[in-house]
Amino acid sequence: MSRPIPVEIIPSHVHLSHEDHAKLFGPGHAGTISHALSQHGQYAYEETVEVSKLKRSITLRVLGPERTQTQVELTPSEAALLDLKAPLAKSGDLTGAAECTLKGPKGKVKVKAVIIPKPHIHLSDVEAKQLQLVNGATVRVEILGEHPAELAGVVVRVHPTYRPGLHVHGDIAREYWLTGVLHARIRDTHE
Amino acid sequence: MSRPIPVEIIPSHVHLSHEDHAKLFGPGHAGTISHALSQHGQYAYEETVEVSKLKRSITLRVLGPERTQTQVELTPSEAALLDLKAPLAKSGDLTGAAECTLKGPKGKVKVKAVIIPKPHIHLSDVEAKQLQLVNGATVRVEILGEHPAELAGVVVRVHPTYRPGLHVHGDIAREYWLTGVLHARIRDTHE
Numbered sequence: 586m587s588r589p590i591p592v593e594i595i596p597s598h599v600h601l602s603h604e605d606h607a608k609l610f611g612p613g614h615a616g617t618i619s620h621a622l623s624q625h626g627q628y629a630y631e632e633t634v635e636v637s638k639l640k641r642s643i644t645l646r647v648l649g650p651e652r653t654q655t656q657v658e659l660t661p662s663e664a665a666l667l668d669l670k671a672p673l674a675k676s677g678d679l680t681g682a683a684e685c686t687l688k689g690p691k692g693k694v695k696v697k698a699v700i701i702p703k704p705h706i707h708l709s710d711v712e713a714k715q716l717q718l719v720n721g722a723t724v725r726v727e728i729l730g731e732h733p734a735e736l737a738g739v740v741v742r743v744h745p746t747y748r749p750g751l752h753v754h755g756d757i758a759r760e761y762w763l764t765g766v767l768h769a770r771i772r773d774t775h776e
Numbered sequence: 777m778s779r780p781i782p783v784e785i786i787p788s789h790v791h792l793s794h795e796d797h798a799k800l801f802g803p804g805h806a807g808t809i810s811h812a813l814s815q816h817g818q819y820a821y822e823e824t825v826e827v828s829k830l831k832r833s834i835t836l837r838v839l840g841p842e843r844t845q846t847q848v849e850l851t852p853s854e855a856a857l858l859d860l861k862a863p864l865a866k867s868g869d870l871t872g873a874a875e876c877t878l879k880g881p882k883g884k885v886k887v888k889a890v891i892i893p894k895p896h897i898h899l900s901d902v903e904a905k906q907l908q909l910v911n912g913a914t915v916r917v918e919i920l921g922e923h924p925a926e927l928a929g930v931v932v933r934v935h936p937t938y939r940p941g942l943h944v945h946g947d948i949a950r951e952y953w954l955t956g957v958l959h960a961r962i963r964d965t966h967e
Contacts, residue, residue: 594949595955596950596953596955597950620923620953621923641856642856644853646950646953662835663854663857665832666832666834667857732810732812755949755950758787758946759789759836759837762787762811762813763787764784764785764786
């Protein structure tokens with residue numbers, strides 16, 4: 586059993602590659618940083634982009650820093666409403682990612698980049714060692730509170746800079762009715 | 777300035793009338809209560825319904841107790857993706873509400889019931905009196921945290937049984953990047 590871990594319901598968002606950033610916002614454009622995120626070195630830009638397929642679209646915030654590949658993270662219900670067959674995937678794994686069009690103030694780009702992010706836990710290397718967990722492990726998590734819930738298949742992500750945090754997408758919040766002040770606890774370190 | 781108020785990002789959901797409940801789940805069907813919500817006497821059922829327009833749909837949880845009118849509460853982005861022109865409205869005001877089809881295990885019903893819920897604050901009569909606020913007042917709210925945000929046009933709802941809580945829909949969480957442990961404070965009691 587781990588110490589309680591903060592739960593964050595991560596809003597749907599977009600990570601851009603340097604190249605796609607330039608196509609959407611213009612060459613040499615530097616995004617305006619709005620605020621730091623809970624993970625060190627990660628931040629939200631003021632900028633948003635339109636994620637669309639055919640006539641339907643949703644406007645999402647761009648996160649930084651830039652990545653080697655553009656990645657769009659949606660909830661299953663948003664993907665379904667956009668007619669996108671997005672796979673449930675770990676961040677960075679764009680095998681089978683769905684194709685959408687991104688539109689910014691200076692241009693459009695078609696990308697095969699849409700995934701549903703798998704629920705995951707960030708842990709520092711020290712915390713992971715204490716829990717005998719390695720990067721990429723899968724755990725079951727109990728979400729604490731007045732109406733406890735369990736989540737299986739939660740991926741562990743380890744990095745010296747990580748702060749503990751369970752990240753889930755908004756459909757999970759809807760399904761499990763996660764609102765208010767919440768914490769999580771790792772229940773089983775093996776499934 | 778008020779004491780900090782818990783912020784709840786309320787997932788999209790459905791309230792059913794007794795009549796519509798019977799049409800969707802069968803006459804005499806009693807929903808299974810999953811858990812109590814933060815407001816006394818309100819609860820979430822295990823049951824869900826499909827909210828659809830034409831070929832697109834989203835599955836939402838049913839809340840109880842039953843109401844005099846069926847009401848579907850969506851985020852603006854969900855409404856747009858479903859092609860529903862849902863008005864931003866106070867709970868209970870279905871003037872101009874959009875039409876959708878609800879589907880349950882035993883039937884379907886077409887309802888003019890879809891709104892985008894206005895952000896609102898629940899206060900007990902005692903708390904409202906202390907803040908010199910009356911039911912239906914509109915306030916501006918500062919969401920506290922590492923990256924404070926302001927919300928205008930927040931409706932005050934007063935009832936002796938209410939617990940303090942700022943209720944916002946999921947698009948506001950996405951727009952303001954509200955994650956983790958959050959509290960709010962009333963900033964101006966008059967706009």
